[in-house]
Amino acid sequence: MNDGSSTESLAGTLRTELDRYSPGQRLPSNRALVDRFRVSPVTVSRALAALAAEGLVITRPGAGTYRADRPARTAATPGDTSWQQVALAVEGPEGPDAAPRAVDASGVLATLAAPPTGVIPFNGGYLHPSLQPHDAMAAALARAGRRPGAWDRPPVDGLAELRAWFAREIGGPAGAVGAADVLITAGGQSALTTALHALAAPGSPVLVESPTYPGTLAVARAAGLRPVPVPVDADGVRTDLLAEAFAATGARVFCCQPLFQNPTGAVLSAQRRRQVLDVARAAGAFVIEDDFARRLSHTDGPPLPPPLAAADQDGTVVHIASLTKVTSPSLRVGALVARGPALQRLRAIQVVDSFFVSRPLQEATLELVGSPAWSRHLRTVAAGLQLRRDAMATALHARLPQAAPRYLPHGGCHLWLRLPDGTDEPALAAAALRSGVAIAPGRPYFAAEPPAAYLRVSFAETAGAQEVAEGVRRLAESAPWALD
Known part of the structure; x- marks a missing residue:
C-alpha cells in the first residue's frame, strides 16, 4: 500500500x-x-x-x-455554477489574436496521475523514490534553514551563487554563459510557460517537434499560440523541414529538446545542431532549448554534446534547465538563460506571475549541488536508469516484438514504441490499466494527426528490473497482437 x-x-x-x-x-x-x-x-x-x-x-x-469541542461544519449546499459555462466560453474580439480559451491538460495529467495501488507506473516521468536523493535533500534542507538570511526575500533573478552554478553547468569550461544571463525559475514547466508567453504573441504560430512533450503543446495552446509540427527522426528535428516551416508560417519561435527528446529519446546530431541555429537566425527566430534530461544520461552513453546555448552568443537560444527530474517532483528549481531584451522580458513576466522562487528552496538547492552526495547521486541515477531501460527493452523484444523500440536511447527515462497498424491506443491503455499497468498513449504527443499509433513507456518510476519485466508481461496480456 x-x-x-x-x-x-x-x-x-x-x-x-x-x-x-x-x-x-x-x-x-x-x-x-x-x-x-x-x-x-x-x-x-x-x-x-x-x-x-x-x-x-x-x-x-x-x-x-x-x-474537537465542536463538530466540524458540514459542507455548504453546492451552488449553481452553470452560468460559468457561458462566461468561460465567450471569445474575445475577432482578429489575428483570437484563440480558443479552453485549456487541455490531459496529455500532462496522463503522466502526472498516480496509478491506483498495485498498478505498475509506465506512464510517469519522475524517479522512483529509491532513486531520489532523500537523505541528501533532507540534509541540504536542514543546512539551508540555518543559513543567515535563509528566510529573507531573495533577489528577483535568484540567488547569485545559484545563478553562477547554473551558468557554469550550461556554459561549460569556456564560460559561454555568465551568471547575468541566468534567471532562476520554479522548475522547467514554469520556465517553459514564461518563455512562450515572452517570445510569442497570442495567435501566432510556434514550431514544435513532432512528436513532442505534451506540456509544450498545452502551454502553447493555453497562451493562445498555434503549434505547428516539424517531424523528428533518429537524429533529431528534420532541419530541412524546419526551414520550410519557418518560411511557410512566419513563426518566430521553435521549441525543441535536443538531448534525449521526449518522447523519442533522439539526440540532435552535430550537423543538425549547427543547422538549427543557422535556420533560426536566418528566420530572425528564437530557439527555446528545453534541456530537461541532461542529468538523466545512462552509464553506457557517449559524452554529452554541450547545450545549444553554449554555442550561441547572439541571443538566438533561450535555454531551459531543471533539477526536478533528477531529484524529486517537489524540488522545483530550474533556470532560464537568455540575452538582450529577451531576458528583460522573461524577467518581467516571471515577476508579474510569481515574484520570485522561494529562497529556502534555492538555498537548499545550493547545499545539495555543492555536497559530495551530488556526484554520487548522479552516478546512482545513471546506473539505475540504464538497468531499467535494458530490462524493459529485453522484455519488449521477448513479449511484444511487433512494438519493440527501434531506437534505444542512452539517456532519459522512457521508450517510444510504434504500435501495429490499426491499434486502438485508448482501448489498449484501458485494457492495460485493467491488467495492472499504466501507460501513456501516443496521440497527445502530436500537434496534428499522428502518422501511426504509438505508445510511450517510462521506466523511471518503477522499483527495478523485476517490476519492469512484470509490467511488460501485464502489457502483453492487454495487446491482442502480443506473442502467446
Whole structure:
C-alpha cells in the first residue's frame, strides 16, 4: 500500500471511531496508533493532520491529540455554477489574436496521475523514490534553514551563487554563459510557460517537434499560440523541414529538446545542431532549448554534446534547465538563460506571475549541488536508469516484438514504441490499466494527426528490473497482437 492510500485509510478509520470520545477527550498517542495499525509514524501524523484540517481533532504539541469541542461544519449546499459555462466560453474580439480559451491538460495529467495501488507506473516521468536523493535533500534542507538570511526575500533573478552554478553547468569550461544571463525559475514547466508567453504573441504560430512533450503543446495552446509540427527522426528535428516551416508560417519561435527528446529519446546530431541555429537566425527566430534530461544520461552513453546555448552568443537560444527530474517532483528549481531584451522580458513576466522562487528552496538547492552526495547521486541515477531501460527493452523484444523500440536511447527515462497498424491506443491503455499497468498513449504527443499509433513507456518510476519485466508481461496480456 502506498503512503497516500495508507494515510486515507487510517484517517477514515479514526474518523469513524471519534464517537467513542467525548469533546476534549485525548485520543491514543501516536505511538499507540503506530503499534495498533502497523503503519509508520509519518502515516499517523498525516492522518491526524487531515482530521485536524477538517476540524474534528485538535493537536497540542507535547500534549497529544484531542477530539474537537465542536463538530466540524458540514459542507455548504453546492451552488449553481452553470452560468460559468457561458462566461468561460465567450471569445474575445475577432482578429489575428483570437484563440480558443479552453485549456487541455490531459496529455500532462496522463503522466502526472498516480496509478491506483498495485498498478505498475509506465506512464510517469519522475524517479522512483529509491532513486531520489532523500537523505541528501533532507540534509541540504536542514543546512539551508540555518543559513543567515535563509528566510529573507531573495533577489528577483535568484540567488547569485545559484545563478553562477547554473551558468557554469550550461556554459561549460569556456564560460559561454555568465551568471547575468541566468534567471532562476520554479522548475522547467514554469520556465517553459514564461518563455512562450515572452517570445510569442497570442495567435501566432510556434514550431514544435513532432512528436513532442505534451506540456509544450498545452502551454502553447493555453497562451493562445498555434503549434505547428516539424517531424523528428533518429537524429533529431528534420532541419530541412524546419526551414520550410519557418518560411511557410512566419513563426518566430521553435521549441525543441535536443538531448534525449521526449518522447523519442533522439539526440540532435552535430550537423543538425549547427543547422538549427543557422535556420533560426536566418528566420530572425528564437530557439527555446528545453534541456530537461541532461542529468538523466545512462552509464553506457557517449559524452554529452554541450547545450545549444553554449554555442550561441547572439541571443538566438533561450535555454531551459531543471533539477526536478533528477531529484524529486517537489524540488522545483530550474533556470532560464537568455540575452538582450529577451531576458528583460522573461524577467518581467516571471515577476508579474510569481515574484520570485522561494529562497529556502534555492538555498537548499545550493547545499545539495555543492555536497559530495551530488556526484554520487548522479552516478546512482545513471546506473539505475540504464538497468531499467535494458530490462524493459529485453522484455519488449521477448513479449511484444511487433512494438519493440527501434531506437534505444542512452539517456532519459522512457521508450517510444510504434504500435501495429490499426491499434486502438485508448482501448489498449484501458485494457492495460485493467491488467495492472499504466501507460501513456501516443496521440497527445502530436500537434496534428499522428502518422501511426504509438505508445510511450517510462521506466523511471518503477522499483527495478523485476517490476519492469512484470509490467511488460501485464502489457502483453492487454495487446491482442502480443506473442502467446
